[in-house]
Amino acid sequence: MTDTSERPTPPEGLPPNLVNALTDCSPGELRKAIVHAQELLHYHGEAELPVAAEDNEDIVRVTEHEGYTEVVKQFRCADGCDECPHGPYLYHVTEEPQPDGSHKVHWSFMGGVRVEE
Structure with missing residues (x-):
């Protein structure tokens, strides 16, 4: 399992303003952001790995x-x-x-x- 005591490092190239916005999100808001990001990937023709x-x-x-x-x-x-x-x-x-x-x-x-x- 992942150690939850340390804040995760964002992926290379993720804009700082997006990192900050996501860091301030609640777990429920993060789940909604994931759903929206997946929908955007499908919109752009990218399949989820x-x-x-x-x-x-x-x-x-x-x-x-x-x-x-x-x-x-x-x-x-x-x-x-x-x-x-x-x-x-x-x-x-x-x-x-x-x-x-x-x-x-x-x-x-x-x-x-x-x-x-």
């Missing part, structure tokens, strides 16, 4: 960059594993156009990373 944790993994960090999303996550395997969780590992997530005009999400494994506690 499905960067969500599966049942056996934790998303440690997500950072948006121009052209890709950087995702750091760790995994839990079967019960009884003394080394769980495994990772964290870094992935670059992109959306790739397909010959039929659709888009496919592609996860590129970049390697293990250290996460500052």
